[in-house]
Amino acid sequence: MSVTPLQALPLDELRQRSSTKWRKYPADVLPLFVAELDYELAPEIxxxxxxxxxxxxxxxxxxxxxxxxxxxxxxxxxxxxxxxxxxxxxxxxxxxxxxxxxxxxxxxxxxxxxxxxxxxxxxxxxxxxxxxxxxxxxxxxxxxxxxxxxxxxxxxxxxxxxxxxxxxxxxxxxxxxxxxxxxxxxxxxxxxxxxxxxxxxxxxxxxxxxxxxxxxxxxxxxxxxxxxxxxxxxxxxxxxxxxxxxxxxxxxxxxxxxxxxxxxxxxxxxxxxxxxxxxxxxSDAWLDALLAALGQNRALLVDLLAEHLPLARFDAPDAGFLAWVDVSAYGWGENPSPHIRRQAKVALHHGPLFGAEGAGHVRINFGCSPDVLTEAVRRVAGIVPA
Structure with missing residues (x-):
């Protein structure tokens, strides 16, 4: 049976939230770091x-x-x-x-x-x-x-x-x-x-x-x-x-x-x-709709990285809404996230915090709208030297 994916809330509404995702960085930064979702709560909740x-x-x-x-x-x-x-x-x-x-x-x-x-x-x-x-x-x-x-x-x-x-x-x-x-x-x-x-x-x-x-x-x-x-x-x-x-x-x-x-x-x-x-x-129907939305974004991220950041190394996750991406080929250092945040205005999680194996990596939260995900990857690609 076909499931209609959840639609993420608009950015102007999300920015009214007071949680870490929306208050840690200025409004010109797209926050894709901490594991918070951009959807309405399940109606039963x-x-x-x-x-x-x-x-x-x-x-x-x-x-x-x-x-x-x-x-x-x-x-x-x-x-x-x-x-x-x-x-x-x-x-x-x-x-x-x-x-x-x-x-x-x-x-x-x-x-x-x-x-x-x-x-x-x-x-x-x-x-x-x-x-x-x-x-x-x-x-x-x-x-x-x-x-x-x-x-x-x-x-x-x-x-x-x-x-x-x-x-x-x-x-x-x-x-x-x-x-x-x-x-x-x-x-x-x-x-x-x-x-x-x-x-x-x-x-x-x-x-x-x-x-x-x-x-x-x-x-x-x-x-x-x-x-x-x-x-x-x-x-x-x-x-x-x-x-x-x-x-x-x-x-x-x-x-x-x-x-x-x-x-x-x-x-x-x-x-x-x-x-x-x-x-x-x-709440099962809401969960199924969430999974449908995350499945679409997971596939979208694969395509976006292939098109805009082709040197990134990425395997689509089996579960969840977090992507572990190796961007070391772009020369942004052991911890690329601060450079990306300053230059591209996109906040990603710091790879080295996950252990030595995280050098050159970022973690991307794709539990957001397709438009936000697309804009975030395009911003990051925009700081790649010509």
Missing amino acids: TRVLAEAVRRGDTGYTPPDPGIREAFVEFSRRRFGWKVDPDHVFWTGDVMMGVVEILRRVIAPGERVVVMTPVYPPFFDTVEEAGGVVERVPLERVDGGWRIDLPGIRSALQNGARAVLLCNPHNPTGTVHSRESLSALAALAAEFGAVVVSDEIHGPLAHDGHTFVPFLDASPTATEVGYAVTSASKTYNLAGLKCAVMVAGAEPQARTLRALPAEVEWRTGLFGALANVAAYAPE
Whole structure:
């Protein structure tokens, strides 16, 4: 069945927003850096939040805000993943959840594997939990990236105690295969390690790619893992503060039940209300329309780069609305983003923040209108020396 893509809001309306994307840089800069979307909220989310404001329902989050049931049903409906409701917990955001889990599965000074290039807060999160980052870069393969399983084996053999997985991967947009995830789980089991999987981009897999939740990859994954996720990336709810923590097996569930009560209290009431509304069946049509819009922009970006920046190296992401682009051939230095922002008036994310592999790279948010995306690439192409 054909789906009508969402239409992004006009720039003059977007510039009235007060979020980071629209307030960090002057109005003459096109902001394609931070992972915020340029679309209206899903109608069910708008309805629920508007009703809460009308009622003055702005107090503390209740002990059972309905997140558990909504997430379990969403996972069944969208991923075919059967989640044990007793293994679902919540907190303020994904990185909060990751920190709290890591604090309980590693000792201070123990090493945690991260697969670079990766979402910059991963580095700080491991350190906040008392761990030491062990970098195992993704392997570059034709058309994308994959987990370096021999590299992870070596890290675990040498004493790393946990793996912080990004699934799907940010910034490359890689949807890890069931085979890779199962093999990762087997390695963790072999060495008595734990896998914590950030799955915030899970609902955003593009046509031809199937998101596999880590805990559903194999029976072994269930025994060694945790997942942390949220509706915030898909539904543009980052400022409302709500995330879901999922335990694979009962021992992990006991660990999450033993977390201080404050971990759950950090969940914002509006975040809980919005996440429940996002996970409801009433929001599925909006999500399908978003995916259609992102699919069009993904294809458009491929064409725009080929036409205007032909020396850029880019593999279209399997999931999400973030593009990882190597522009090192243009000689704009290890961190091209500041030069591009100054000269082209386009703000892109800084490649080196994602790890050493990010030298010469930028990350582009294509969750915007086709016109904005086209104008941004043309502006960047305009600063290429003749």
